[in-house]
Each structure stands twice: as structure tokens, then as C-alpha cells.
Amino acid sequence: MKAKLQAEQRQSQLTKPTGALGDLEQIAIQLASLQSTAHPQIQQPWISVFAGDHGVVEENISAYPQAVTRQMLQNFASGGAAISVIAKHHQAHLQVIDCGTVGDVYDYIGVERHCIRAGTANFAKQTAMSESECAAALQLGKDSVDLAKSNDADVFIAGEMGIGNTCSASALACLLLNESAEQLTGVGTGINNEQLQHKIAVIDRAAKLHQSHTDNDVFKILAAVGGLEIAAMTGAYLRCAQIGLPIIVDGFISSVAALCAIRIQPQVREWMLFGHQSAEYGHQRILKELNAQPILNMNLRLGEGSGAGAALSMIQLACVLHNQMATFAEAAVSGDKVAH
Numbered sequence: 001m002k003a004k005l006q007a008e009q010r011q012s013q014l015t016k017p018t019g020a021l022g023d024l025e026q027i028a029i030q031l032a033s034l035q036s037t038a039h040p041q042i043q044q045p046w047i048s049v050f051a052g053d054h055g056v057v058e059e060n061i062s063a064y065p066q067a068v069t070r071q072m073l074q075n076f077a078s079g080g081a082a083i084s085v086i087a088k089h090h091q092a093h094l095q096v097i098d099c100g101t102v103g104d105v106y107d108y109i110g111v112e113r114h115c116i117r118a119g120t121a122n123f124a125k126q127t128a129m130s131e132s133e134c135a136a137a138l139q140l141g142k143d144s145v146d147l148a149k150s151n152d153a154d155v156f157i158a159g160e161m162g163i164g165n166t167c168s169a170s171a172l173a174c175l176l177l178n179e180s181a182e183q184l185t186g187v188g189t190g191i192n193n194e195q196l197q198h199k200i201a202v203i204d205r206a207a208k209l210h211q212s213h214t215d216n217d218v219f220k221i222l223a224a225v226g227g228l229e230i231a232a233m234t235g236a237y238l239r240c241a242q243i244g245l246p247i248i249v250d251g252f253i254s255s256v257a258a259l260c261a262i263r264i265q266p267q268v269r270e271w272m273l274f275g276h277q278s279a280e281y282g283h284q285r286i287l288k289e290l291n292a293q294p295i296l297n298m299n300l301r302l303g304e305g306s307g308a309g310a311a312l313s314m315i316q317l318a319c320v321l322h323n324q325m326a327t328f329a330e331a332a333v334s335g336d337k338v339a340h
Contacts, residue, residue, distance in 0.1 A: 007032030007040070013327040013335070023295065027273065027315055028322035034246045034271060035154070041319045045092035045312055046153035047305050048144045048236065049076055049083060052099040052137075052228035053119030054164030055128065056206075061167045061199040063189045066119075069163050070103050076161070077110030082302055083159050086309035093151060095144060099137055099228035101162075114140055116228055123171060123225040124206045134223040134231050141235025145245060155246045157275075157312070158233040159305025160253050163189075166280060167199060169256040171225035173282055174207040175214060176259055177289060181207065186252070186281030186301075218263045226260075233257035234264070241268040248315065250308040251278035251300065255286045262290065275311035276300055 007029045012018060019025065031040035051073055057066050075081045076096045079088065087094035096111045102119040116136045120128035129137075141158070148156055162168075166188035173184040181203035187196055210224040222231050234257045240247045241261075249258045249272050261268045269290070276296035277283055287294060295311040328335030 001033070003036045003038055004029060004033035006038035007322070010038060010322065010327070013329070014325045015328055015331050015333050016325070021321060023293070024314070024318040024321060027295065027318040030273065031246060031315070031319065034244070039323050041323065042155045042312070042316050044151070044153050045090050045155045045157065046095070046148035046151065047083060047087050047092050047157045047159060047309065048095040048097060048148070049159040049161060049304060050097050050099050050141070050229035050232040051101055051161040052165070052232075053102045054162055054168055054227055055120045055122035056124055056167050056202065057164040058122050059124050059202045061191070061195070061202055062163050063191050063195075064163050066102055066163050069101050069161055070106070072161050073098055073101065073111050074108045076304075077108050081304060082306045083304035083309060086306060090309065090312055093148070093153070095147070097140060097144060097232065099140055099232050116140070120227055123168070123210070124202050127210070127224045128168070128226055129223050129228065131219065131223050133228070134219065134226065137228045137231035138235030138238070141232040141237070142239040144232070145236050145239035145243065149243055149245060153245065155248060155312070156236065156240050157248045157250065157305045157308040158236050158254055158257070159250060159308070160229045160233060160303055162227055162229050165227050165229065165253050167203060168225060168227040168230060169253040170282055171203045171206050172221060172230065172256050172260065173286060174203060175210065175221045175225065176218070176263065177285075180204065184282035184285060188280070218260055222260055230257050230260070234260040237261035237268055237272070238265055241265065241271045245271070247272045248308040248311055249274045249292075250305045251276065251303060252280035252283040252286065253303060254305070254308070255283060255290065255292075259286060259290060273311070273315065275308035278307060
């Protein structure tokens with residue numbers, strides 16, 4: 001709290017009208033509070049991309065085949081994906097974790113393979129995973145954060161990859177918020193309107209199937225309709241708050257994982273900055289539920305942690321302005337408003 005007051009005091013003394021840098025000021029103050037310093041900075045960002053496959057793809061809810069999840073894992077590790085380029089640009093450590101994808105055994109350099117199960121089951125017909133599998137996925141996220149912390153990371157970004165995972169995120173949101181699929185379902189990777197209506201129907205059916213036995217229990221909801229990678233992100237967010245590592249939340253899927261984490265432990269919320277509002281239909285509703293002010297609004301809908309990575313530039317800029325601008329006293333500029 002002392003650091004936050006010091007940061008607010010510093011902002012009021014910088015050579016600009018009070019509040020003139022808007023959200024950039026608030027970002028610096030929030031980070032100062034989280035880092036317990038009047039001079040916040042981000043020098044060692046850590047990005048973990050969690051991947052998992054989804055049994056619900058057999059309901060034909062995605063524009064892309066399931067094989068793309070595996071193909072993208074290799075693309076992340078070899079530097080060709082958007083998040084790989086963003087990580088390199090920020091000199092961030094990029095960790096790629098396979099939580100459970102479908103396919104033969106492989107060995108991609110730079111991909112950590114933790115196959116909890118070969119993708120989730122089709123949650124339109126049964127629970128996506130067992131509670132022990134869900135717990136194992138949460139543990140993967142926790143372990144990732146512990147590794148980041150041991151490498152002196154000062155901010156954590158969780159990204160995701162998994163064909164069908166907007167469908168899973170929408171189903172989670174329906175059960176967490178007790179709202180209809182129509183309010184919370186978008187086009188994901190780019191399906192047409194007819195396919196969207198089908199996707200909404202599949203999610204509504206799944207929500208009805210699981211509502212009674214999940215009974216508003218977040219862990220049970222995660223196991224019923226979640227993804228291995230979404231559970232891993234939830235575990236990561238919980239651990240970040242436990243050890244005091246600031247989080248930049250990415251888009252729709254990451255924000256649903258954030259909602260899961262906050263429902264499990266409300267104090268997680270204060271450790272979160274929200275990178276952007278994505279173009280995915282349900283994201284605005286989730287941000288509202290989280291009382292979150294997104295840093296960017298650039299119609300992104302890629303996932304991978306890419307929106308959080310883009311916002312990292314603005315967060316670092318907020319810190320640089322906060323730390324390097326002159327105060328009125330230093331610049332010998334009169335800070336007093338002239339009475340007219």
C-alpha cells in the first residue's frame with residue numbers, strides 16, 4: 001500500500017496535467033502496488049503456452065481439423081507462430097507445454113510433453129475429464145509458474161492452443177455465469193453463421209447435461225466441460241497470486257480461466273492486468289464479470305497469449321514514463337495552476 005501511495009504521489013509530480021496519461025498512469029500505479037516499489041518495471045517476462053485437444057470437435061464446431069493443435073506446437077517451438085515472434089521481440093522466455101493432445105508420440109525440440117490424456121472426451125456426451133485429470137492439469141500450471149519464478153520472471157503470461165477451445169470456454173462461461181450459450185458463443189477460428197448456430201446448440205445441450213451434477217462447483221465445472229490447457233491456465237493464475245507474480249491475462253479463453261481462478265480464490269483478481277478485449281463475442285461479457293479494464297482493443301482473436309504480449313509493450317511504456325519523466329521540481333516547471 002505504501003508503494004502504491006508513493007507511485008500516486010510521483011504521478012502527481014510529473015511534468016503533465018494530473019491524469020493526462022490516463023490508463024498509462026493507472027497501469028504504473030497498479031504494478032507499483034503489486035511489485036511493492038515506487039519504481040515498477042518489467043524486465044523478465046515469462047510466457048507459457050498450454051496446449052490441449054478437445055473431444056467436442058467431433059461435433060463439427062471448428063473451422064480447422066484437430067491435427068492443427070499438434071502442428072502449431074511445432075510452430076511455437078520453431079519460432080514461426082505469432083507468440084514466438086512476440087516473445088523474441090520482448091526477450092521473454094517462451095515455454096510450450098503439451099497438456100494432452102491427440103496423435104502419435106513425437107519429439108519436438110522445445111515442447112514439453114505432459115500427456116495427461118490424449119485430449120478431453122466429448123463434453124456434449126460425457127464429462128471432459130476425470131477430477132484427477134483436472135487436478136493434474138492444474139498442477140501443470142502451478143509447476144510452470146514455479147519455474148518462471150525460479151528464473152526471476154517479473155510478469156507471467158499464459159497462452160493457449162487447442163482446436164475447439166473457444167467451444168470449451170463458452171461452455172465453462174455458461175455454467176459459471178448461468179447464462180445461455182447465445183450470449184457467450186462466438187465464431188472462434190472463423191465458422192459461418194450456420195455453423196455458429198450449431199455450435200450454440202451443442203454448448204446449450206452440454207450445459208444442460210452437466211448443470212445438475214456440477215452444482216456451481218468450479219472444479220467440477222472445469223472437469224465437466226473444460227480443457228486440459230484451460231485447467232492448466234487456471235492453476236497457473238492461482239499460483240501466481242500465491243507467490244506474488246503479476247499476470248497479464250490474454251483473450252476470451254484466458255479470461256474464462258481467470259474467472260475460474262477467481263471463483264476458486266477471489267484474491268487472484270488483484271494480481272491481474274487484462275491485455276485486451278478480443279473480437280470473440282463472449283469476451284466483453286467475461287471482462288464485465290471480472291470488472292476488468294482491458295489495455296488494448298484491436299480486434300485480435302488469435303489466442304496463444306498474443307494479445308497479452310501486445311499489451312506488454314504498453315505496460316513497459318507505462319513503467320518507463322512513470323520512472324523517467326521529470327518532476328516539476330526537477331524540470332523547474334511551475335506545477336501550480338494559474339488562477340483566472
